[in-house]
Amino acid sequence: MEQNTILQEQIRILTESSKQKDDIISELTTIISSQSVQKTAEENTFENIQTDTQMTVKHLADEWYTNYAEKNHRETTRNSERLIANRINHDLGENSLQTISTITIQSYVNKLSEKGGNLRTGNPLSRKTIKNYMTYLTNIFSYGVKYGYIKDNPCSDVDIPKINGNGETMRPKEIKIYTIDEAKTLLSTLKHVQFKYQIFFTLAMLTGLRRGEILGLEWNDFDFDKCNVRIKRTSNYTPIEGIYTDVTKTEKSQRFIKIPKELSKLLKLYQNSQQFDFRNRKGKGLEIVKTDRLFTQANGKPMHPNTPYKWLERMCKKNGLPFYGVHTFRHLNASLQINAGIDAVTVSATLGHSTPTTTLNIYSHCFEENKTKSVDIVNTALGGFI
Template sequence: MATFRKRKNGSYEIKVSCGYGVDGRQHNQYKSYYPEPGMTPKQIEKEVNRQAILFEEECKRGQITSAIKFETFAEQWLEEYAKVNLRATSYSKMIQVTKRIYPALGHKRLDKITSRDIQKFIIGLLVDEKNLNNGKPLSRKTAVHHLNFISDVFSYAVRMGMLSDNPCRRVVVPKTEGTEKEIYTLDEVKKLFSNLSNEPLNYQMYLTLAIYSGFRRSEMLGLEWKDIDFDYNTIKIRRTSQYTAEKGIYTDTTKTKKSQRISKFPETVMELLKSFQQEQSKEAERLGSKWEDHDRLFTKWNGAPMHPQTPYKWLRDYCDRIDIPFRGLHTLRHLHASLLIYEGMDVVAVSADMGHSVVGTTLNLYSHMFQEARARNCEAITNALRFTNEAATEENKSTAAEATSSDEDEDE
């Protein structure tokens, strides 16, 4: 509710109560009103009441917060909500994006940040900012991560009754050229496999399994030997292996419940797994007490869980050695999905195989691939029914020949 009082200088202070902040204290918004010269006391009273109502409505539309700075409130959100509710890896990513967000928006009051301010920041990321590791322009996905952080902070402020509107809902991350992820071509995959026998067996196993399974990197590194069923040629995903600078390498649950799944594999993959298991057992026996038994498939030299960056670095160097473009590690998962789609598997089956929580995720990621597959289906039907066209053509030719013969008979 709005109230007002007259100051000694003749102006009026209008106050609107804005509820309570995360610090437990009541917060108010203030506005000053200066009457126009020559106004009568009755006119002033009427106008002050009108200004008070307008100011209260303005507060309800989204400006009902204290003068807290964005960085201060974001740090409170990280401590009160993110640290408690998010996975350690997600929390770590949130901390990373603050390095660019705080210098741009951190000093501004939460209630003074507009949709336009955030939109300009997002555009600036795509136009002006560079990747700190390789100097390349930031990807659209990175810009989305930054916007998600800002939006989460504002959403928390809305839930706490400090704001009534999240300005991020009007912000758009523009599409950039070349955002479609390139995957390895079949010729490149053939080259990957043809040179693989010269590589250590653990990396042979990793690459083979990654392509045949489509497992996420964290799922691959979380695999344990008890997840392998050699009788039925199946592998079960039950856990993931994660890493943050604070916690180091640790075991976590899968991304979603549907990520826990069982996949069946051909005999060639299972035979390679058996050879890999035998080699690992011999190495464990050789190292004796130095070997750490974690039952993991992919390990460091001493049996400890492999660092998530290790397969990435190996594949990058391997691609360089055999002279093919390095398209990243996660694109092996996209390659697996594309092969399934091109072989005619429906979206529900692909979604289950990939461990997506909802089918919509699969459609969003691979919509263009399904469209291409449907186009090929049309061509396949056309090819399959080509005999009908050929028969029609022959019939037309025969009819034309008879007509010509009949004409000649008439001429004679």
């Protein structure tokens, strides 16, 4: 009797276990089936997007610009993007996204590196410019992937050619910097020119500020007692916006920097001179715009960003000096700091770079030269043991 009871209990347990097993299998089958249906639906939805819209590269670029670039990029960046978009829309704009592949983009990039890539000069585009084109294309196609217009970004495996159509290795453009003697000659020459240009280029050389940062300076940014200046705005120009005020290039670009006492004295003299000119103009009944900016037009309106460049070009030509553009003063300042043994972190903070890595990348040649000097310094400190 007892044995029958035990046997019946074992049969019951086995039966329940079998039933649970069947239930589990049934549930797993249902889940897998559901996932398969969902995946198929998603694929069908994706295919429907492609089939129904037949979106072109231009349509995607316009949507990206409206929904992303206008809300996240500075006007100077958007102006560059508009120029690139004009070229790309002409070359690829009418192509359906369905026809764009990695080989399509690779062929296009190769074409930019050939003769005629630069529509103005007929030469190949520079490697830097081609990188800008690639950045733009990568951005719009990444947007397309994110919102389901395409499955993959066709730019992912594209390589920028290392040799252009002229058979030349595409290296970064060599940075031209004034020598110490040239810089001294230039500073000496500036003592005999219009006061505001003397101040502008002396500031550029001694502080390493960007052109837009100098043009954005206002008198209340200076603390002449502490000999420092706060950088917190820029003045820029685009054909659409005209001359306008903007934030600095990056968050790290907002900074305080020290200025020499001699420069502080010169700036105060310039401030008095500027105020005298404004009063004189107002006394003649001429238009004057109230402003706190250091660098303005005669009527007080902000100076056009191209004005210092064109003035310097004319001045250098007149005095037989080499002309390397306005940005070269920033490079000169950086190289002088590095050659003086200032570390990359400090140089980066002074220049307003986003990270010290940026400084190291741009001025790697200067730091390499300093490595050699550091070895000699150690050897000298040890009494020239070697």
